[in-house]
Amino acid sequence: MAAHEILAATNAVVTLDVALPGTVWPWLVTVNMWAKSIGTGVIFMLFLLIRKHPEQVGGNLRFSTTVVSIIFIHIFLLFTLADLHQPFRMWHIFFYPHLSSAITIGAWMATAFVGLLFLLAFLSFIKKDNAAFDKTLTWVTILAIPVTLYTAALMSQCTARELWQMPTESAQMIFAALLSGSATMILLGGKKLNYEAKNTLAVVLGLSAFMSFTLYMAEYIFGPMKAEEVAAVLEYIKGDGPYTVMFWLGQWITYLLPMLLIVLSRASKSENILKLAAILALAGLWLVKHVWLMIPQLLPMS
Amino acid sequence: MQLGFLVDLHLCMGCKGCEIACKVENEVPLSTWRLRVKYVDVGTFPETKRTFTPLRCNHCENAPCERICPVSALHYLDNGIVNIDKERCIGCAGCVMACPYGAIYIDPQTQTADKCTYCAHRIASSMMPACVVACPVQANIFGDLDDPTSNISKYIQVNQGNVQVRKPEKGTNPHHYYVGGGNVTLNPLASHRVDGHQLFNNITTLPVGGHH
Numbered sequence: 001m002a003a004h005e006i007l008a009a010t011n012a013v014v015t016l017d018v019a020l021p022g023t024v025w026p027w028l029v030t031v032n033m034w035a036k037s038i039g040t041g042v043i044f045m046l047f048l049l050i051r052k053h054p055e056q057v058g059g060n061l062r063f064s065t066t067v068v069s070i071i072f073i074h075i076f077l078l079f080t081l082a083d084l085h086q087p088f089r090m091w092h093i094f095f096y097p098h099l100s101s102a103i104t105i106g107a108w109m110a111t112a113f114v115g116l117l118f119l120l121a122f123l124s125f126i127k128k129d130n131a132a133f134d135k136t137l138t139w140v141t142i143l144a145i146p147v148t149l150y151t152a153a154l155m156s157q158c159t160a161r162e163l164w165q166m167p168t169e170s171a172q173m174i175f176a177a178l179l180s181g182s183a184t185m186i187l188l189g190g191k192k193l194n195y196e197a198k199n200t201l202a203v204v205l206g207l208s209a210f211m212s213f214t215l216y217m218a219e220y221i222f223g224p225m226k227a228e229e230v231a232a233v234l235e236y237i238k239g240d241g242p243y244t245v246m247f248w249l250g251q252w253i254t255y256l257l258p259m260l261l262i263v264l265s266r267a268s269k270s271e272n273i274l275k276l277a278a279i280l281a282l283a284g285l286w287l288v289k290h291v292w293l294m295i296p297q298l299l300p301m302s
Numbered sequence: 303m304q305l306g307f308l309v310d311l312h313l314c315m316g317c318k319g320c321e322i323a324c325k326v327e328n329e330v331p332l333s334t335w336r337l338r339v340k341y342v343d344v345g346t347f348p349e350t351k352r353t354f355t356p357l358r359c360n361h362c363e364n365a366p367c368e369r370i371c372p373v374s375a376l377h378y379l380d381n382g383i384v385n386i387d388k389e390r391c392i393g394c395a396g397c398v399m400a401c402p403y404g405a406i407y408i409d410p411q412t413q414t415a416d417k418c419t420y421c422a423h424r425i426a427s428s429m430m431p432a433c434v435v436a437c438p439v440q441a442n443i444f445g446d447l448d449d450p451t452s453n454i455s456k457y458i459q460v461n462q463g464n465v466q467v468r469k470p471e472k473g474t475n476p477h478h479y480y481v482g483g484g485n486v487t488l489n490p491l492a493s494h495r496v497d498g499h500q501l502f503n504n505i506t507t508l509p510v511g512g513h514h
Contacts, residue, residue: 012342013494014493015343017341021404022509023510025395085408086393092373092390096390098373103396154370159473161399232491302357
């Protein structure tokens with residue numbers, strides 16, 4: 001249970017209550033967030049590479065990046081559907097939409113995003129028209145921003161979960177997309193990208209890891225000073241809390257080790273070290289997202 | 303019309319009659335509750351006291367569940383009740399995550415969200431909610447908050463200064479009030495919840511909707 005101060009004189013103990021609901025949003029939602037980060041992140045990185053290293057981005061990379069994005073966005077959609085208790089009613093979102101809900105807006109945007117991704121695939125694979133692809137990619141990149149952010153809005157609409165605040169969560173979503181997108185592109189780039197292009201991706205990976213880690217540490221240290229509920233939730237990742245190990249494992253694998261490895265790879269110009277950093281960041285991101293999703297759900301609401 | 307609820311905790315004796323009446327009236331499935339009474343023991347032996355707090359949907363004026371529902375399954379009625387259309391619900395559980403009062407559950411039979419509706423079906427037939435009828439000490443007071451002559455309005459006026467809502471800091475403006483409540487009864491963080499807090503078994507959590 002969460003630790004909080006209870007005066008001895010008013011020592012209060014729940015002696016009879018019904019069983020409370022367990023985890024409401026399980027690991028399926030973690031996969032949802034993780035896959036969406038990759039699906040939108042690679043689009044951000046492709047846009048960046050085309051602007052910064054146009055000579056390095058051929059038709060092949062345009063197409064393969066689009067395919068990777070399509071695959072991960074569909075993983076995201078599949079797990080979203082799997083998490084619904086009435087998945088066959090998903091169509092209600094389009095026919096009975098409630099526009100104050102981030103879920104509705106997100107579903108619509110994700111649908112448009114998928115449509116545009118298939119258009120990109122068509123332009124790169126069938127028409128082989130790089131100019132049209134790049135023009136369309138600009139709009140896809142713009143749309144990828146709210147598609148990335150809407151989960152933060154959804155989490156913020158969860159009034160019960162004080163830990164999830166829109167300013168921090170939206171920043172974390174963007175950093176997660178940049179981190180996972182750059183990591184995926186480092187792995188996907190292979191021999192198609194030269195060292196300079198990979199170096200650009202490494203800088204994005206390192207900076208997003210740094211920023212994300214800083215935000216988590218800021219919440220870890222300063223969050224409890226603001227709200228009783230946040231303090232209680234963060235107890236689950238402190239001391240011998242149930243998610244302490246997973247939290248720190250996630251921080252090391254996703255942020256600290258990749259940052260260290262990026263510095264090493266730049267010093268030694270080793271692409272293999274860079275690839276290791278990318279793999280760690282991608283694997284660790286799942287842990288980090290999972291911990292942050294789970295801990296507010298452990299707190300009794302009533 | 304703005305229907306509201308008030309529970310006088312000075313009167314409640316924790317008989318759970320309201321809980322049972324709600325279960326029967328609304329055919330609430332096993333392992334789920336629209337209304338429950340929580341017991342919290344306060345103090346250190348021999349100076350102890352047991353408190354009883356009936357907990358149900360607060361029918362908030364600014365309901366987070368209504369706002370987050372992607373298909374308007376949760377919606378406001380003209381009389382202020384936050385109602386639910388189970389046929390429309392897609393079971394995303396966003397409302398369960400949004401409700402700061404833990405008042406919404408996933409019905410294991412229909413796999414849709416459900417909660418207290420202040421017995422909207424009974425209200426439509428000019429009857430009182432089942433829990434109000436069942437209460438042997440009239441601790442549940444129900445009525446129109448917009449009508450200054452209603453029992454609930456008078457009760458609030460008489461008890462000015464001693465009327466509380468749960469988690470006012472959430473800005474939900476609940477239409478469910480308590481008289482005689484305190485930090486221990488209304489704030490879940492103010493009491494220990496140790497494993498095995500049930501009298502009859504050690505089950506402290508249940509899977510949402512029966513799976514996941």
